[in-house]
Amino acid sequence: MLKIVIAGLDGCLGSAFIGLSDLFSLAQRRISAALPDDSPGADFCTVTAGVGGRPIQDGAGARHEVETSFEEIAVCDAIIIPSFAPGPEGEVPDMAPLAGAAAWLRRHHSRGALVGGCGSGVFLLGEAGLLDGRRCTTSWWHNEDLKKRYPRADLAWGARLIDDRRVVTAAGPMSWIDVGLYALKALCGAEAGRIAADFTLGDTTPAKGGHGGAYGPAAVSGSADAFLAEAERIVRQADADFNAQGLARALSTSERTLHRRLKLACGESPKSFIDRVRVETARTLLETSAKPVKELAASAGFIDEASFRRAFRRYAGMAPSAYRVWARAKAQDKAQIFSVRKESELIPEILTTIFDTCVNGVTLTDPDLEDAPIVYANKPFQEITGYAPNEILGRNCRFLQGEDRDQEGLQRLREAIRNRQPVEVILRNYRKSGELFYNKLNITPLFDEQGALIYFLGVQYDVTKQVTAEREIGDLRERLQAIA
Numbered sequence: 001m002l003k004i005v006i007a008g009l010d011g012c013l014g015s016a017f018i019g020l021s022d023l024f025s026l027a028q029r030r031i032s033a034a035l036p037d038d039s040p041g042a043d044f045c046t047v048t049a050g051v052g053g054r055p056i057q058d059g060a061g062a063r064h065e066v067e068t069s070f071e072e073i074a075v076c077d078a079i080i081i082p083s084f085a086p087g088p089e090g091e092v093p094d095m096a097p098l099a100g101a102a103a104w105l106r107r108h109h110s111r112g113a114l115v116g117g118c119g120s121g122v123f124l125l126g127e128a129g130l131l132d133g134r135r136c137t138t139s140w141w142h143n144e145d146l147k148k149r150y151p152r153a154d155l156a157w158g159a160r161l162i163d164d165r166r167v168v169t170a171a172g173p174m175s176w177i178d179v180g181l182y183a184l185k186a187l188c189g190a191e192a193g194r195i196a197a198d199f200t201l202g203d204t205t206p207a208k209g210g211h212g213g214a215y216g217p218a219a220v221s222g223s224a225d226a227f228l229a230e231a232e233r234i235v236r237q238a239d240a241d242f243n244a245q246g247l248a249r250a251l252s253t254s255e256r257t258l259h260r261r262l263k264l265a266c267g268e269s270p271k272s273f274i275d276r277v278r279v280e281t282a283r284t285l286l287e288t289s290a291k292p293v294k295e296l297a298a299s300a301g302f303i304d305e306a307s308f309r310r311a312f313r314r315y316a317g318m319a320p321s322a323y324r325v326w327a328r329a330k331a332q333d334k335a336q337i338f339s340v341r342k343e344s345e346l347i348p349e350i351l352t353t354i355f356d357t358c359v360n361g362v363t364l365t366d367p368d369l370e371d372a373p374i375v376y377a378n379k380p381f382q383e384i385t386g387y388a389p390n391e392i393l394g395r396n397c398r399f400l401q402g403e404d405r406d407q408e409g410l411q412r413l414r415e416a417i418r419n420r421q422p423v424e425v426i427l428r429n430y431r432k433s434g435e436l437f438y439n440k441l442n443i444t445p446l447f448d449e450q451g452a453l454i455y456f457l458g459v460q461y462d463v464t465k466q467v468t469a470e471r472e473i474g475d476l477r478e479r480l481q482a483i484a
């Protein structure tokens with residue numbers, strides 16, 4: 001039986017703590033009535049747990065019993081952290097006293113549990129280190145605070161719900177409904193999720209990750225954060241011709257003051273601030289929608305596609321379509337597997353396992369996508385280069401050359417790729433640590449039955465030892481000849 005834990009923590013929102021229990025028990029009744037008994041989604045239970053099994057006091061001072069203690073939970077499939085009630089200044093409470101709960105969360109996540117944070121409950125996931133390098137969201141008015149406290153979190157501005165490798169984060173104190181329904185769908189299957197949403201919300205389309213709609217009341221926290229949050233909200237809702245002047249006017253301040261306050265609060269000029277917020281919006285849209293890039297550029301507030309592409313590369317470090325491939329692969333936690341449909345049809349998982357046991361790197365790049373990004377890289381490629389899957393997928397392989405772009409093999413390589421021909425070259429490449437290695441790169445175009453090019457297959461051998469040995473032999477030979 002699947003087990004879902006609702007975490008009871010002092011200072012949480014009582015409605016979220018109680019509401020989650022109600023949501024799950026209503027959903028369970030309906031799901032078990034609607035699905036056959038042997039259906040895996042029909043069998044789940046929920047339990048409330050707290051520190052030492054002691055009753056908790058919510059943010060409004062009301063007492064709630066919990067069924068068990070965190071320590072008693074040996075295994076579970078999901079843990080949900082309700083939002084915290086805001087402090088007197090609207091701030092999220094200090095998470096340091098909850099270090100024990102954070103460690104408990106981390107432990108269960110590493111054992112395979114899905115963990116979900118609602119609104120300011122996301123901060124506890126940050127405290128647990130679970131936001132490091134993960135795409136996440138929280139209530140928009142907490143964005144600045146979250147970034148300050150957990151700088152390694154990859155915060156998506158304006159997203160409603162994000163699942164990045166079993167860490168689910170959602171915006172808004174009432175997002176416990178979204179998180180609860182999402183957890184049901186993830187654990188019990190789409191059908192159970194649909195039944196739960198339909199029964200609890202009267203909604204046949206259960207809440208999905210999506211953009212926008214997360215704007216709440218006026219900013220509530222400290223003044224620098226409130227200023228930034230308000231500036232961000234204005235930029236998100238503005239048209240494409242909106243500029244620094246417009247932002248100053250909307251914030252009832254002068255351009256000079258705007259410049260000074262933004263520099264102080266986030267170190268950015270008004271123009272870069274506006275571009276960054278728009279790029280953040282675009283990232284969320286790329287992750288959550290199938291909109292074509294042109295349409296998406298307009299929705300994110302860019303005047304045209306070219307300026308969008310420029311800004312996107314500057315802030316996200318890759319082309320928009322490459323980002324889409326990368327984000328999808330990352331969300332599936334299958335970085336070493338294939339990220340779009342045609343790949344999974346072409347090479348099933350069994351072959352992935354075989355490639356992972358090779359000593360050489362194996363990569364596939366997709367020539368149909370902008371800048372031909374890597375859509376597959378086996379484990380040895382990650383080991384040779386030192387880069388993690390999320391730093392490889394979605395990028396053109398040239399990133400391994402660093403600044404060393406004047407290489408004789410490159411011209412031959414470009415020509416072969418242009419003519420869709422196989423080629424072998426030795427290139428100077430650089431590992432993530434900056435160390436040089438010689439990469440004997442073998443490229444083969446792959447065609448489908450109709451003769452259309454579908455991928456380039458790359459096989460990478462680290463030949464540093466051979467190249468260095470040959471160099472030494474060459475040097476020795478020269479010296480011997482000189483003596484002779």
Ligand SMILES: Cc1cc2nc3c(=O)[nH]c(=O)nc-3n(C[C@H](O)[C@H](O)[C@H](O)COP(=O)(O)O)c2cc1C
Pocket residue numbers: 363364365396397398399400401410413414417427428429439441443456457458459460
């Ligand atoms: C399948 C494939 C794998 C590649 N692997 C590498 C690689 O491991 N290292 C590298 O420096 N370039 C690699 N490249 C080459 C670059 O992606 C790129 O084609 C090359 O730098 C020339 O193009 P550019 O002038 O646009 O950079 C690979 C190309 C393909 C098609």
